[in-house]
Amino acid sequence: MHARIRLTAEDKAVNAIVMIVSVLALLATFYPIYYLLIYSLNDPIDAAGGGLYWYPRKFTLENFGYVFKSDQLLHSFLVTVARTLLGTAAGVLFTATAAYALSKERLRFRKAYSIIGLITMYFSGGLIPNYLLYQKLQLLNTFWVYIIPALFSIYNALLFMAFFRQMPAELEESAKVDGAGDFYIFARIILPLSKPVLATVALFVAVNHWNDWFSSAYYVSNQNLWTMPTIIVRMLSDNSIMDNMKNMSPGMRMDPLSTLQAIKYATLIVTILPITIVYPFIQRYFVQGMMVGAIKA
Template sequence: MKLSKGEKVANGTIYTSLTILAFLTLYPFWNTLVISFNDGLNTTLGGITFWPRKFTIENYKAVLNDAMFIKALIVTIGRTVIGTFMAMFFTSIYAYGLSKKYLKGKKIYMIFSVITMYFSGGLIPIYLLIRSLGMINSYAALVVPSLVGVYNMIILRTFFMGIPEEIEESAKLDGCNHIRTFFSIILPISGPAMATISLFTAVYFWNEWFTAGIYINDAAKLPIQNYLMNVMNSSNYAEQMAKLTGGIGKFTISTVTSRSLQAATIMVATLPIVMVYPFVQKYFVKGVLVGSVKG
């Protein structure tokens, strides 16, 4: 189809704006990656933009030789896997129950749920609650307070409400109860929605740091984002790492600096969760579009 002059100008403006926006979004990530592969002392001279000027992997060696970083990474992986599984279990069950028209008190449950999206009990009462449950300085504190997300529940509830009632009626005729129907029929056909919410939940558990900062006192139990925050706040991080890893035997301060180590730590902390996206992308797109077109 031949485009008019006005349409060409409009398309050119749109493509140019999107290109600039993509560059502004991706460049900080790319520049951090470049700095992480550049010699630390050389980086202090400035001028590192798109490519490393003096390539090295010493920054990553220093990070991976830090026992505290490895512990933080293991804690974060465990928290993300276990937390996502448990959160999806409780959130999906809650959403499935509220999707039923015949549920008594359904509106009251929804009102109470939505209220929590806008108001909370406050930091001190929540801390006292977590302490009374004996979860201070425990791994449970990293997962249990975030098991049910109301926003995710509403998305799943809307999806479940769109499933034809005839499917469940057929299951009941075959002798299935609500639990059997949910796990054997509803969940298998809800793959796109479950994958989308699982991705949201996994990213939340991977990136969330405030909970650990409040409830965890043992440095060995801190997740990777809290470790990264400590790195970013440390002005003499390179010197501390040199002492912990043996100095010249592993790396020297002339090779790495606090900034180069911070860049390498950021990349190692970010790439694992970014690499998940390609594997769930097709489900993510379907999940976002589910319910957008109705017959």
């Protein structure tokens, strides 16, 4: 039997204040997204009348129908999914491998590599040098311009290095006694024990790939390779939607401004929904992995 902790009046007051502040923060964070959802599920002409706060007053899926009728959006969705899956897997594995080497004192020029990496956290070559570099590497207008430049992140490498240094040295020593090499130890021992930091870094990398519109806008002119964020930016243009309103029902064409607003909200929901669905499944690992950032690399 554990002794029950008795809360003083001051403790109860502090707990009440923390609870109130937490609830307010939750509402301030969640409600704007919820409002986008109910507005996008409501008839746009009816929503223009106002008073739409808690649930769709006149339910409809026509706003989302417009979004998914766009062939270009569907194609860009597939490109974004492919980029996110491949880019996340490659980026996490490459960064973890480099970080594992950098975490070892026996690596030659380890400090020099670390300093060079840290410099890139604060200074960038800029748009024009990057463009010229990608041009020389023949990455422009290719799918690999999304993957190769994002293979390594020094911030994520620091998270990996901090985690790897916490592991008992005896694990590697015993494996080496049995004749295991560095790559075998890394793949069969280190990585299986690194699920928390792997999940954390994977989420960071996946969100970056999913939301990135910059690479597609500046380094890719082939529309077949455009990602969903770039297409959505174009779709959110009033003129783009207005030009396609001839394909909508007569009722929606009667109030183009209200329809425009509803379609914008539906498009935003389509964008944020996949990452929102994935996050709860890796939340446990994410919380554990974030604790690694508090440890000095």
